[in-house]
Amino acid sequence: MTSESQLIHHANQLYEKGWMAGTSGNLSVRTEDGFRITPSGKHKGELSVADLVLLPSSGVLPSDSPHRPSAEISLHQTIYRNCPDARAVYHVHTVEATVVSEWARAGSLELPPLEMLKGFGWRGGDPLPVFPVFSNHADVRDIAADLESFFRRKREFLLPGFLIRLHGLTVWGDSPAAAFKHVELFDFLFRFMVLSRTVSS
Numbered sequence: 001m002t003s004e005s006q007l008i009h010h011a012n013q014l015y016e017k018g019w020m021a022g023t024s025g026n027l028s029v030r031t032e033d034g035f036r037i038t039p040s041g042k043h044k045g046e047l048s049v050a051d052l053v054l055l056p057s058s059g060v061l062p063s064d065s066p067h068r069p070s071a072e073i074s075l076h077q078t079i080y081r082n083c084p085d086a087r088a089v090y091h092v093h094t095v096e097a098t099v100v101s102e103w104a105r106a107g108s109l110e111l112p113p114l115e116m117l118k119g120f121g122w123r124g125g126d127p128l129p130v131f132p133v134f135s136n137h138a139d140v141r142d143i144a145a146d147l148e149s150f151f152r153r154k155r156e157f158l159l160p161g162f163l164i165r166l167h168g169l170t171v172w173g174d175s176p177a178a179a180f181k182h183v184e185l186f187d188f189l190f191r192f193m194v195l196s197r198t199v200s201s
């Protein structure tokens with residue numbers, strides 16, 4: 001299975017989970033000639049490989065491209081530019097990711113020390129990872145600029161992802177399978193956080 005067809009398979013699965021509702025969210029995979037990303041405004045449960053839009057390594061979209069790329073393409077560009085190991089970038093809108101994004105302090109969200117963190121290579125004795133939460137701007141390029149400056153400040157992402165406040169979750173991985181796994185792991189953590197507050201209140 002090519003990485004593009006894996007991406008399509010994952011788009012269906014993520015749509016079925018309700019994480020790409022109403023044509024929201026976007027997925028991309030790095031290819032030899034750049035990266036391919038889901039198109040803008042298309043239902044994520046009905047995509048095919050032919051719908052993916054190539055952004056060549058030059059960064060210039062071909063004028064004869066049959067579809068427009070996702071409006072959030074600048075987030076993907078920024079991650080691929082700064083993370084050489086990233087082979088896939090997945091951006092989804094889940095309810096719990098949106099809820100917990102409001103709980104960040106000074107741009108960071110503290111995560112609970114759950115066993116699931118070991119899926120990211122965290123070990124029990126390690127310091128608890130803190131998760132970045134960026135402001136949501138009307139123009140996605142402004143979010144990408146904040147992300148770029150985060151990378152420039154050589155702030156390390158302890159985990160392969162970040163939140164955008166009241167917007168959604170973005171992850172990356174060294175394969176489409178890894179990116180999919182990271183979405184699932186983060187979703188588990190965020191659901192736990194929401195549920196544990198609900199139970200204790």
Ligand SMILES: [Zn+2]
Nearest residue numbers: 025072091168
């Ligand atoms: Zn989004």
